[in-house]
Amino acid sequence: MNSALLIGVVASSVMSGTSLLYATIGEIVGERAGIVNLGLEGIMLIGAATGFAATALTGDAYLGVAAAALAGTAVNLIFAYLVIGRHANQLATGLTLMFFGLGLSALIGRPFLGTLIAGLPKLRLLGLGIMGNPLLSFDVLVYLAVPAAVLVWWLLFRTTWGLGLRAVGENPVAAVAAGLSPSRLQYQALGLAGLLGGIAGAHLSLAVTMTWAEGMTAGRGFIAIALVIFAKWNPLWAIAGALLFGGAESLQLQLQAAGADVSPFIMNMVPYLLTLAVLIAWGWRRQGAAPAALGRNFVGVE
Amino acid sequence: MQRDGAAFWRLLSAQAIGIAVVALIALGAFAALLLAAGKNPLQAYVDTVVYVFGNATGFAELLVRMTPLVFTAVAAALPARIGLINVGGEGQLYMGAWLATAGELALQNHSAFVLLPALTVLGFVGGGLWALLPAILRALRLVNETISTLLLNYLAPLIVSYFIFGPWRSPESSSYPESPAFVDAARLPTLFHSRVHAGLIYALVCLGLYWLALGRTRFGLQMRAIGGNVEAARRLGIPVMSYTLVVMFIAGGVAGLAGMAEVSAIQGRLVAELSPGYGYAGFLVAWLAGTGAGGILVMSFLFAVLGSVGDMLQITQNLPYAVINILMAGILFIVLARRPIGRAVS
Numbered sequence: 001m002n003s004a005l006l007i008g009v010v011a012s013s014v015m016s017g018t019s020l021l022y023a024t025i026g027e028i029v030g031e032r033a034g035i036v037n038l039g040l041e042g043i044m045l046i047g048a049a050t051g052f053a054a055t056a057l058t059g060d061a062y063l064g065v066a067a068a069a070l071a072g073t074a075v076n077l078i079f080a081y082l083v084i085g086r087h088a089n090q091l092a093t094g095l096t097l098m099f100f101g102l103g104l105s106a107l108i109g110r111p112f113l114g115t116l117i118a119g120l121p122k123l124r125l126l127g128l129g130i131m132g133n134p135l136l137s138f139d140v141l142v143y144l145a146v147p148a149a150v151l152v153w154w155l156l157f158r159t160t161w162g163l164g165l166r167a168v169g170e171n172p173v174a175a176v177a178a179g180l181s182p183s184r185l186q187y188q189a190l191g192l193a194g195l196l197g198g199i200a201g202a203h204l205s206l207a208v209t210m211t212w213a214e215g216m217t218a219g220r221g222f223i224a225i226a227l228v229i230f231a232k233w234n235p236l237w238a239i240a241g242a243l244l245f246g247g248a249e250s251l252q253l254q255l256q257a258a259g260a261d262v263s264p265f266i267m268n269m270v271p272y273l274l275t276l277a278v279l280i281a282w283g284w285r286r287q288g289a290a291p292a293a294l295g296r297n298f299v300g301v302e
Numbered sequence: 303m304q305r306d307g308a309a310f311w312r313l314l315s316a317q318a319i320g321i322a323v324v325a326l327i328a329l330g331a332f333a334a335l336l337l338a339a340g341k342n343p344l345q346a347y348v349d350t351v352v353y354v355f356g357n358a359t360g361f362a363e364l365l366v367r368m369t370p371l372v373f374t375a376v377a378a379a380l381p382a383r384i385g386l387i388n389v390g391g392e393g394q395l396y397m398g399a400w401l402a403t404a405g406e407l408a409l410q411n412h413s414a415f416v417l418l419p420a421l422t423v424l425g426f427v428g429g430g431l432w433a434l435l436p437a438i439l440r441a442l443r444l445v446n447e448t449i450s451t452l453l454l455n456y457l458a459p460l461i462v463s464y465f466i467f468g469p470w471r472s473p474e475s476s477s478y479p480e481s482p483a484f485v486d487a488a489r490l491p492t493l494f495h496s497r498v499h500a501g502l503i504y505a506l507v508c509l510g511l512y513w514l515a516l517g518r519t520r521f522g523l524q525m526r527a528i529g530g531n532v533e534a535a536r537r538l539g540i541p542v543m544s545y546t547l548v549v550m551f552i553a554g555g556v557a558g559l560a561g562m563a564e565v566s567a568i569q570g571r572l573v574a575e576l577s578p579g580y581g582y583a584g585f586l587v588a589w590l591a592g593t594g595a596g597g598i599l600v601m602s603f604l605f606a607v608l609g610s611v612g613d614m615l616q617i618t619q620n621l622p623y624a625v626i627n628i629l630m631a632g633i634l635f636i637v638l639a640r641r642p643i644g645r646a647v648s
Contacts, residue, residue, distance in 0.1 A: 038389075038452075078635070088638035091387060091448065092589045095582060096634040103627030107339060110622055214624055219456045226449055265464035272456050276445070283444030 009247070009254050014138065017246025018145045019044075019203040023224035024231065024238040025152045026196030031228055032156055033189035034169035034182075034293040038094030039079055040197055041221025042101020047072045047201025049105035049112075052212040056112050061120045065141065065202045072198020073191050075101065080190035084183050087297045102215060109212040119210040120203075139207045141199065146239055148196070153235040165189055169291035200224070219272075226275040229282065233291065245271055318600060324640070325604070328632040335628065341621060346614040354610050362496035366568070368606040370395070370577065372505035373560035374584020375602060376512050377429075377553040379593035381447075383516060384528040384545055390436060390451025391557040392581025393458035394429035398558020399565045400462050401428025403481055403572040406488045406565075407470065414487040421488060421566055422504070422559065429558015430551040432458060437550030441543045447550075455581065463574050470572065481572035490567035501563025508556050513595035525549070557581065578623070586634060605630065 023040055030037050037043075047068035055064030079097045082088040120139035156162035167175040168182040175182055204220070205212055223245060231237035252267035329347065336343040353360040374391035381388040402425040409417055436450040465481070472482040490500040516522035527535040528542055536542050560580060565572050583605055591597025612626030 038448075082635065082638050086639045089589070091389075092586065092634070093638050095389070095586060096631045096638065099579075099582065099586075099627040100631035100635070103625050103629075103631060106622040106624035107335075107628065110625075214622055222452050222456070226453060229449065263464050263468060265460045265467065269457055269460050272453050276450065276453055279445045279449065280439065283439070283442075 005254060005258070009250055011138075012250035012253060013243060013247040014142055015208055015246070016249045017242040018142045019200045019208065020220060020224055020227060020245055021145045021149060021200075021238060021242035022141075022196045022203065023200035023221060024227045024242060025149050025235045026193035026200070027224055027228045028231065028233055028235055028238060029152060029156070029165075029189045029196070030193040031294055032162075032169045032233060032291055033165050033186045034172065034291055034296065035080075035083060035186060035190060036090050036094065036225075036295045037076070037079060037097070037190070037193065038091055038222075038225065039076075039097025039101065040094075040193075040224055041217055041219070042098040042105075043072050043076055043194055043197035044201035044204070044217045044221045045101040045105035045215070046075050046108070047198030048205035048216055049109040049201075049212060050198070051202030052115075052117065052205040053108050053112055055117050055119075055206055056115045059118075061118065061206050062140075064206050065120070065199060068198040068202030068206075069195045070198070072196070072201065073194040075104075076190050076194025076197065077187070079194075080187050083297065084186050084190075090295055090297070098221070106214050109214065112212045115212070117206070117210055120207045139203075141203045141207060145242075149235045149239050152196075156235065161185075161188075166291070169293055172293055197221075223271060223275060226279060229290075230275070230278045232282075245274065248274055321600070321604065321637075324633055324636045327636060328629060331632055332629040336615075336619075336621075336625075341615075341619045343615065343619070346611055346619055349614045349618060350607070350611045353614070354607060358494075359496065360610075362494065362498045364603070364606045364610060365498045365502055366496075367609045368602045369499070369502045369505050370560040370564060370580040371584050371587055371602040371605050372509055372598060373563075374557050374581050375587035375591065375598045376505075376508050376584075377433075377557035377560075377581075378585040378588035379591070379598060380512060380553045380556070381549055382529075382588065382593050383525045384542075384549055385532065386437075386440065386546065386550065387448045388433065388436075388451055388550065388553050389448055389585055390433060390454050390554070390581065391560075391584045392577060392579065393451070393455040394432045394554040394557035395561040395564070395577055395581055396458035396462050397432040397561065398425040398429035398555075399561030399572060399576055400458070400465065401425060401558070402562040403465075403470070403484075403565055406484050407481070410485045410488060412487070417485075417488045418490065418566075421562055425558045425562025425566075426555035427558070429561060430555035432558070433550045433554020434547065437547045440550075441546045459574070459576075462572060462576065466572055466574060472571070479574070480569075483571050484566060488566060489570060490563060492567065497568070499563065499567035501559070501567050504559055504563060508559065509595050509598060516595075557584070583630070586630075590634070590637060608633075 023044060027037060027040055050071040051064040051068030054067035055061045079093055082093045083090050120141060122137045122139055124137045156166060164175065164180045165185045167180065168185050172182045201217060204216060209216060227238060227241045227245065230241045248270050252270055255262065256264055256267065333343040354364050355361065374395065377391045377394060378388050402421045405421050405424040409420055432454060436447045436454065439445040439450050440447040467479045470481040471479050492499045524540045525545065527538065527540055528545055532542060561576065564576055587598060587601040587605055590601045608626055608630050612623045615621045615625055616623045
């Protein structure tokens, strides 16, 4: 592999891994508080559509990111209300949220089909600038992705807020006994998860494809949910996972571009097969580490 | 399972009224949203009613649309009875269609008496095997079936695409690759001179068997025991692992029949865009129905009506079909909010 191809693979791995990382750390926050959100795909779609629409209307991609974050948060709070406030089934509500996101994003994105935007500006950081390769300059969301993961890790594992949040995910009854409010912490967790999911979608439409297409997330929301298990509910492991999966996706694109005689459909299977293989490997070694109260609704203390 | 006929119908009508109220609220909210977006949803509602209930063709289309939903709903409801979550109806549908197509290509010189039973069995086996993999992973306690069935949903359409863009590509197909057209003997017969096809009969038979097996057999009793308390069931000597494997295989097979019916009756060939999310919609149908057989019938019908509204919005209002998902999700959101302790599929 020559150096230009290598740099190309690295650059595009980082690009496709970024969106996965934001989505994964968001889902980790929610699951650490005991709530599985299968609607992440829908949140990402709404983020992608809203971010694109706002960018196309204002001409400012940063406003687009802000709009996507806001929309992701708002829509995820609908999910939060249903599972926390109404004790609705998490899986059914999550899938419904996916459908809702699919529909709403199609409606929001409809006027912008075929619209061209400049996308998120590429910024040169000092350290990378020295290498002098234009392929290695990225948008701000790429540079902030790893710090965001570290920040979420710090919030979860080094603050009292995070301690409380994890306690709610492990044993809500004990959390109440300790004077915490499970529902308030869960609302906060899902708000943050929605914000990150919205940003994840925005990065796809504003930096990767720079167009809007219906259903453009193409299952990345579900891959992110699998990555949470891969990462063992730890945002730092999620960095490695997102890079690995971004790498698989970009290697496939590079091979196709290089004219390799492999069906694109076979290549497209790689991320899903890899996810499945990783899940089997973790299952084999019994390295679950899932929050104990994950997926169960907390209906109060007797 | 309700055994008393009159009580059953009373329950059903009470549910139907509840659903009707919810649907009206959701229709109103959806109309408000589309009006705000500068579209005219009310015209689409009127068009739908006129089209669907005003003539036989429209009503027949409703039955056509309902058919795959009955299959995929049973595919989600059956495993739910023993506490398994099958969100993989979509992938199982595609693999049923795939194996049925392989059968058509191999056996197309035979008569319909050979072809149709063979394709039916292959469709069932294709979907069943696709569901067996998550079942094995679950039985070995390696991977949770929710996530594995979801992931497999993304693999199955890729396999189908690989074949129709590659080995099975019809020389006649141009920009949209597809498999060669099925021979007439491999086409499921249609009914009442409409597009309604024998797949509907398959679906109703599946639903009937589901109802009978759960309510009136030893299997139903044992499944209820597993769904109630796995440990207790195991101590009673019920083979939980066998149930996991067999139930998932059957459920996947039923979803596979949806795919088989789709290629054999509707498309007449294997195509890439086989399902607009029937698998996921079926899961929600099963959930809304509380996994009851009567509920599945009613909810599939309701979802089919929503699908027709989606068609009208696409044709007359120039909106993407996917927009109808907002209305569907709206109905579900209201139901989810109203029914705090969700039954089954949990």
